[in-house]
Amino acid sequence: MTKSTIKVRFAPSPTGYLHLGSARTALFNWLYARHTNGKLILRIEDTDKIRSKKEFLDEILDDLKWLGIDWDEKPIFQSKRTSIYKKYASQLLDKRLAYKEGDAIIFKVEKSRNIKLRDIVHGEIDFNTDEIKDQVLIKSDGFPAYNFACAVDDYEMGITHVIRGADHISNTPKQLLFYEALGLNPPKFAHMPLMMGKDGAKLSKRHGAVAIVEYKKEGFLPEALSNYLILLGWSPGKNREIIGLKEAIKLFKIEGLGNVQARFDVDKLRWINGEYIKNKDTKVLTNLLEDRVAKNANRNYLEKVVDLYKTRFRTLDEFTTLTRAFFTDSFPVDTEAREKLEKYLKDDKTKKALAGFKADLEKLENFNEKNIEKICRDVAEKHKVKPAAIIHSTRVAISGKTVGAGLFEMMELLGKKKVLERLEKHL
Numbered sequence: 208m209t210k211s212t213i214k215v216r217f218a219p220s221p222t223g224y225l226h227l228g229s230a231r232t233a234l235f236n237w238l239y240a241r242h243t244n245g246k247l248i249l250r251i252e253d254t255d256k257i258r259s260k261k262e263f264l265d266e267i268l269d270d271l272k273w274l275g276i277d278w279d280e281k282p283i284f285q286s287k288r289t290s291i292y293k294k295y296a297s298q299l300l301d302k303r304l305a306y307k308e309g310d311a312i313i314f315k316v317e318k319s320r321n322i323k324l325r326d327i328v329h330g331e332i333d334f335n336t337d338e339i340k341d342q343v344l345i346k347s348d349g350f351p352a353y354n355f356a357c358a359v360d361d362y363e364m365g366i367t368h369v370i371r372g373a374d375h376i377s378n379t380p381k382q383l384l385f386y387e388a389l390g391l392n393p394p395k396f397a398h399m400p401l402m403m404g405k406d407g408a409k410l411s412k413r414h415g416a417v418a419i420v421e422y423k424k425e426g427f428l429p430e431a432l433s434n435y436l437i438l439l440g441w442s443p444g445k446n447r448e449i450i451g452l453k454e455a456i457k458l459f460k461i462e463g464l465g466n467v468q469a470r471f472d473v474d475k476l477r478w479i480n481g482e483y484i485k486n487k488d489t490k491v492l493t494n495l496l497e498d499r500v501a502k503n504a505n506r507n508y509l510e511k512v513v514d515l516y517k518t519r520f521r522t523l524d525e526f527t528t529l530t531r532a533f534f535t536d537s538f539p540v541d542t543e544a545r546e547k548l549e550k551y552l553k554d555d556k557t558k559k560a561l562a563g564f565k566a567d568l569e570k571l572e573n574f575n576e577k578n579i580e581k582i583c584r585d586v587a588e589k590h591k592v593k594p595a596a597i598i599h600s601t602r603v604a605i606s607g608k609t610v611g612a613g614l615f616e617m618m619e620l621l622g623k624k625k626v627l628e629r630l631e632k633h634l
């Protein structure tokens with residue numbers, strides 16, 4: 208006997224953008240399918256005629272691909288399957304388990320029954336049908352209600368495991384009732400604990416962006432975002448935090464899905480993103496950054512800036528803000544940096560030292576890191592100021608910031624002309 212193939216599905220409603228929670232659900236379905244050599248089917252739940260939009264669908268599919276998720280077979284659209292839902296609803300009418308109300312078909316829920324859900328994540332959950340109203344199967348517009356379409360499709364598509372968010376737990380007894388009434392075997396269920404904000408409250412805009420597309424725009428790398436999302440509710444063991452999808456496929460076990468509330472922590476995500484950035488090949492990273500910096504930036508120069516800053520930025524957006532002074536003369540000067548520079552320049556000794564630094568740099572033929580540093584130390588000694596005073600004030604003058612890469616490396620990369628111009632401007 209051949210082992211039956213695992214078949215899972217991801218079922219987005221194209222009524223909004225893909226958000227963090229559903230992306231995580233998609234990732235777990237995908238990991239399970241790929242781990243078991245099974246199949247992942249995409250089912251588009253587009254039965255809400257008014258709220259479903261093509262632009263949402265396109266973005267959802269783009270985002271899934273961007274995150275590294277692929278699927279088998281062509282996506283299934285519920286809006287094209289109304290006759291199938293009607294066929295199943297008629298069976299229930301024939302069995303007198305449903306009744307008509309105008310054009311709508313309603314399922315009659317038998318009272319005082321116990322419905323047991325055996326959930327892979329949550330264990331056994333009992334429901335009493337007294338708490339479940341009669342259920343709309345087909346709405347008067349001819350479209351199916353969510354729960355009915357979901358049950359019919361999961362059966363029709365041969366879905367073996369339903370992995371979805373815990374917000375659907377209360378829907379499951381209704382779906383179980385439909386399977387029972389139709390005489391069908393239900394799939395297995397695994398409800399992922401909901402993703403919460405860092406403060407434990409339901410994740411919302413208040414905690415920051417929830418749409419994947421926002422993270423894409425801000426310059427998170429897809430591999431970092433997928434990595435982070437799969438850690439929310441699953442662990443590769445040994446406290447590992449950096450794990451690529453390829454390896455996660457090998458290690459993934461559905462039983463490993465934890466029943467602990469996952470908390471979305473954007474700082475942790477930034478850290479992971481920074482790790483991926485650090486380890487990325489400079490040329491590849493530069494490709495990603497190219498259209499975020501000045502259009503006329505020289506490629507070779509850009510690669511050098513990327514290399515210099517690679518360990519210092521955690522999103523592509525951060526790179527742009529950190530390195531503005533490398534690409535334009537009209538870079539902003541941070542308030543804190545301006546105050547610091549003003550303070551230094553008020554000190555006569557430092558001001559003179561800086562002027563001396565500039566004068567000696569002007570005479571420097573080979574404008575490289577080592578030579579610049581030597582001049583800096585010599586000038587500091589001569590003027591009896593701390594090298595730090597020259598270093599800090601020069602940094603602000605040439606970059607508008609108090610932080611950044613090593614000053615002498617920055618100066619070499621910026622080049623003699625720019626450095627002198629900017630020092631001149633401030634003295």
Ligand code: GLU
Nearest residue numbers: 218219220252357371375
């Ligand atoms: N369209 C539903 C949602 O986006 C799918 C629920 C399910 O996976 O059954 O929440």
